[in-house]
Amino acid sequence: xxTAKKRKPKVxxxxxxxxxxxxxxxxxxxxxxxxxxxxxxxxxxxIGMMETAAALAVRPRLPxxxxxxxxxxxxxxxxxxxxxxxxxxxxxxxxxxxxxxxFDVEAVANRHVLGKGRVYRAIxxxxxxxxxxxRRTTKQAAKPxxxxx
Numbered sequence: 001x002x003t004a005k006k007r008k009p010k011v012x013x014x015x016x017x018x019x020x021x022x023x024x025x026x027x028x029x030x031x032x033x034x035x036x037x038x039x040x041x042x043x044x045x046x047i048g049m050m051e052t053a054a055a056l057a058v059r060p061r062l063p064x065x066x067x068x069x070x071x072x073x074x075x076x077x078x079x080x081x082x083x084x085x086x087x088x089x090x091x092x093x094x095x096x097x098x099x100x101x102x103f104d105v106e107a108v109a110n111r112h113v114l115g116k117g118r119v120y121r122a123i124x125x126x127x128x129x130x131x132x133x134x135r136r137t138t139k140q141a142a143k144p145x146x147x148x149x
Contacts, residue, residue: 010061012101014093018057020049021088029083040080041087046115047075049089050105054119057091058101068101068121069129075117081109091119099123 028045030037055068062068081087087109095102099122106116 012058012061012093012096014095016057016061016093018053018055018059018091019088020052020056021086022049024081024083024085024087026083031083038080039083041082041085041114043075043077043115046077046087046089046107047073047119049087049107050075050091050103050115050117050119051121053089053091054093054101054103054105054121057093057103058121062123065125065127066123067126067129069124070119071100071122072120073117075105075115075119077115079109079112079114081112081114085109087114094118 024041024045026032026039028041029039030042031039033042051070051073058068087107089105089107091103091105093101094104101121101123103119103121104116105119107114
């Protein structure tokens with residue numbers, strides 16, 4: 001009689017990698033916000049690509065119903081990439097501290113390093129996370145304004 005093989009649980013471990021690649025649309029450039037500025041990839045858009053790569057690196061290994069959310073960024077934006085450039089963000093899980101994860105990240109275009117640094121993310125349960133966020137904004141909206149302040 002054959003015995004069923006036990007499946008190993010998915011484990012988070014340093015070294016996991018994620019990649020997010022995209023062509024820079026106008027909406028990701030600083031010119032989108034201020035037409036007097038050049039149409040190059042904005043720092044927030046580059047960081048968003050890095051955070052997406054980090055989230056993708058660990059997503060298959062997270063428990064059911066869990067996601068990661070950004071908690072901190074330490075990134076240098078070193079070079080510009082124009083609208084229409086193909087940019088690849090890469091992330092590698094460097095460290096695990098309980099539910100907190102640290103990723104080494106970089107963004108490149110045509111072999112040029114546009115930016116690099118570290119992205120920090122936390123593992124959260126999606127339902128609880130959204131409920132807490134909603135309570136915070138609902139409480140603020142419901143608070144009466146004090147006169148004289």
